Amino acid sequence: MSCKPLTTCAAILTACLAAGAALAHGDGFPSLYVSETGVDTGKCVDPLNPCGSIAYALAVAEKGDEIRVAAGSFSYPTLRREQALDLLGSVIRVRGGFDPASRFETRAGGTRVTYLTGPDASYRARLAENGLLLLGDDDGRERLLLAQAEAPAGPVGHVSEGGTDSGDCGNPNAPCATIAYAVSQAVEGQEIRVAEGYFELDPQVLADATARQITIEGGFARASAFGARAAAPDVAELATVVSGPSYAARTALAEGGIRLQQDRKHRDIAPVTRAAALKGPATCTDGLADGHPCKGIDRLAQMPLAVFSTQPGEANDIWGFVDQNDNREYAIIGLENGAAVVDVTDPQAPVEIGSIPGLPTIWRDAKVYQRFDEAAGRWKAYAYVTADDRGAQRHGIAVIDLTELPQRISLAATLDLVDVAHNVYVSNVDYVTGVALPGMTPYLYILGSDFGSATTIGAFFVLDLTDPVNPAMVQSPPADATYSHDATTLLIDDARASVCSGQPCEVLIDYSEDAVDIWDVTDKGAARKLSSITYADKQYIHSGWWTEDKTHVLIQDELDESDGNLNTTVRVLDISDLEAPRLASTWTGPTRAIDHNGFTLGTDYYISNYRRGLTVLDISDPANIAEKNPGELALFDTYVEDPADDARFNGAWGNYPFLPSGTILVSDIEGGLFLLKRQ
Incomplete structure (x- = not known):
């Protein structure tokens, strides 16, 4: 039985203890007990x-x-997943990490924590507050390797999502x-x-701490009372991201178990209400196309987010x-x-064929591989x-099957490496x-991932596409590589x-953020850095x-532009000597709009220029690009809610100029x- 309201405190205590219950210290809640070795009865x-x-x-x-749940592995049945809030309720409290040897009076601590599978990952932080470490699937405690943290020599502060800034954090x-x-x-x-x-x-704050x-x-499991942390290679399971x-x-942060997310766009993006219907053609005339500033570029259509x-x-x-099967463009x-x-x-x-859901995020990237399938007698394409x-949420690499276009798309696989x-x-x-x-x-x-050691996490690694749905690793992150934000290859x-x-x-x-590194990757498995170059006024070498x-x-x-107070700046690197590249020229734009991603088509360079939209530069003489200032062949401003083309993260993110x-x-x-x- 559980305790019922009685007329006096003494009567309550007597009745509950007679039934074998124990009162939780300091909160007055009667307790029930769960253990891996227990039996569901009574x-x-x-x-x-x-x-x-x-x-x-x-x-x-x-x-x-x-x-009170003992340390161990437990499942909350899938049929009750929609009732996961029961685990977080204040009417009935569920708490984990207890030591049965203490009659469930004390927390076990260290690596002896309570693992739980079943509820949605969105409950991770709130469950951790109650001492329950949420796992993403049903393969038990082996899904996450924890290491006992060293006992601190002195006082320790503790920080967690869902915490409260009060007291000394001890x-x-x-x-x-x-x-x-x-x-x-x-x-x-x-x-x-x-x-x-x-x-x-x-x-x-970091400088003050240093x-x-x-x-x-970082990397501590709150459910272990900060006594355990993830051990490699499972650091992503308990990722502390700053x-x-x-x-x-x-x-330095990585050596302390902390992953740095340098990309700062999430601080500035402020979506606005846009039209809910497809917009059709608009010719660029006298510098405007349906209200969009432009030069030599027409709008064919716009698919707003609401579409x-x-x-x-x-x-x-x-x-x-x-698509090589029918020459349709996608x-x-x-x-x-x-x-x-x-x-x-x-x-x-334009017509949406389909959508593959994924981890909610503002950062996503895709590339395509297409090959001829002899057995099927047709081309097959896949998007990665x-x-x-x-x-610390999981996504993996989604492999989208494009072989049934134009009828449908499907998810062929998720690469969970x-x-x-x-x-x-x-x-x-x-x-x-x-x-x-x-x-x-x-x-x-694969670039900028959570794969790698403390010093190479985020460095590039390479997969063979012989089996496009199940690619195999042929080059692990090189020991002397650092985080790679973006990369391209070319054949010399x-x-x-x-x-x-x-x-x-x-x-x-x-x-790689603070440099451009040039690698010989001809021999997969034996990548070798040929050179590295940076420049004096760098802020974040992006792409x-x-x-x-x-x-x-x-x-x-x-x-x-934002941190260095520059106008749009594109630098040109001379790679005539792969072992000694040099900065050859710099193009400066007329506004402070941030340049993001650029692609070459012939002697033109197409840049997604955030608040200024798409900018096309003349690079017929890249070594003397500065002499072509302003050098803009064409432009189309996609972001018109604010006329200021300043250094903020709104507008044109990416572009693709290669369609025939x-x-x-x-x-x-x-x-x-x-x-x-282009006109």
Whole structure:
């Protein structure tokens, strides 16, 4: 039985103890007990004879009870998943991590925690507050390896999502909410332990902590009372992710179990209400096309976010391809809640074919590989879609099956070797079709993922696409590589290839935040860095593309406009010597709009320019691009809600200029998909 209201406190205590129950210290809740070795019978009120499942205990519990769950692995049945809030209720409390040897009076701590499978991942943080560590599937405690944390030498501060900034943060069962507050309360030399989740870390707070020898350690399981943390290779399971510090702090943070998310767009994006219906053609006349500032570019159509079947809140990156079976043209656009495939064969009447749901995030990237299937006698195409996230949720790499276009798309597989990744790139293919270049083997490069050691996490690694649905790793993150935000490859078959391990030389241009690294990746499994270059006024080396003659690389620095107070700035790198690249020229635009992603088509360079939309530059003489200032051949401003083309994250995210029809695809964060064409 459980305790019933009686007339006196003494009578309550006598009745409950007679029934074998124990009162929870300090809160007055009668207790029920659950253990892996228990049996589901009776009322679960005897700590020496606990029940065996949380579901059974919830079924027999009454208002005011508390269910104490021992350390171990438990499942909450799928049929009751929709009732997961029962686990979080205040009417009946469910708490985990207890030690049966203490008659469920004390928490076990350390690696002895309560693991739970079944509820949705969105409940992770709230369950952790109650000492229940949520796993994503049903393969038990082996899904997450925990290591006992070293006992602190002195006082420790504790930080967790759902905590409260009060006191000195010393109680692991009542942690603080922010790193900044914990640092403000810490004494010199103190350790601060941070649980899984997403946190802001102001650079000044980090500098203050460093000066006072305060160590900030991440990856702790709140459910273990901060006594255990994830062990490699499972660090992503309890990822502590921070944003704010510069890329220079990445290695030091990683050594402390903290992942740095440098991309800061989530701080500035503020979606606005847009039209809910498809918009048709608008000719650029006298500098305007249906209210959009323009130069030499017409609008063919616009698919606002409201037109997409999943009703996304934002759009992000974009790619395209031509189906070799029927020459139809398609766009693959990243959305906040998944990825959609749009038939743009008739660019004035685009049609969404389907959408594959994914981890809610503002960071998604897609590339396409297409090959001829001899057995089927037709071409088959696949899109590889990544998702990055500021928290610890899983996504993997979605493999979208495009072989049934134009009728439908489907999810062919999810590659779970990573939980999140920022970018993906397919090498040695035609960017129009995704088909392998003559005599070349295509490879899939994964960039900016949570895969790797403490020092190489986020560095590039390479998959073989012989089996496009189940690619195999052929190059792990090189030991001397750092986080790769984006990358491109090109084939060198002239005299420069002499410095490589084979011919033609496959060169990787790696945009690694504070440098452009050039790698020889010809011999998979033996990648070798040829050179590295940076520049004095760098802020965040984000991405770039190479000229078609393969002599120069154009670079996008995403933060030099906002943090360096520059106008739009594109730098040109001379790679005539792969071992000694040099900065050749710089183009400066007329506004402070941020340049994001750029692609070369002939002697033109197409840049998604955020608040200024799409900008097309003349790069016929890349070594002297500065002399062509302003050098803009064409433009189309997709973001018209604010006339200021300033350094903020709204508007055009990505573009794809390679379709044979001349249709240019542009993804706009707030505006959805734009289909444009040069006059």
